[in-house]
Amino acid sequence: MEINVRKEMRVNELAKTFIEKYPLLKMEIYNNGEEMNRDSFHTLANLSSKKEPENFTILPDMTSGNVEKLFWDKMGLQVTIFRRIGHTWSPLSFTNHFTLEYQNRITENMASDLHKLD
Numbered sequence: 001m002e003i004n005v006r007k008e009m010r011v012n013e014l015a016k017t018f019i020e021k022y023p024l025l026k027m028e029i030y031n032n033g034e035e036m037n038r039d040s041f042h043t044l045a046n047l048s049s050k051k052e053p054e055n056f057t058i059l060p061d062m063t064s065g066n067v068e069k070l071f072w073d074k075m076g077l078q079v080t081i082f083r084r085i086g087h088t089w090s091p092l093s094f095t096n097h098f099t100l101e102y103q104n105r106i107t108e109n110m111a112s113d114l115h116k117l118d
Contacts, residue, residue, distance in 0.1 A: 007075065
């Protein structure tokens with residue numbers, strides 16, 4: 001569940017790769033306050049506020065807060081990670097100290113518990 005983030009990646013490619021690896025989480029990439037996930041034209045480097053954006057790897061044992069900070073530090077990009085709860089996406093503000101792997105797993109458990117209530 002590793003994701004190699006390269007400055008040459010298209011924005012929509014990163015968003016798609018992230019949700020493929022963590023199907024119950026979503027990453028939104030912002031540029032000047034505008035959500036850019038469906039942008040198939042710009043690369044991460046195009047949107048970066050850094051002159052020399054750096055490639056890096058997202059690992060499953062990283063916390064969502066650390067991943068968001070890493071994007072800012074290495075790429076100069078603002079990202080927010082969300083969890084799917086029912087039919088809505090909720091930011092991980094209160095649980096951003098949990099790892100991505102754990103966030104995805106507890107969201108899966110929550111979804112399973114919700115289905116049992118139906």
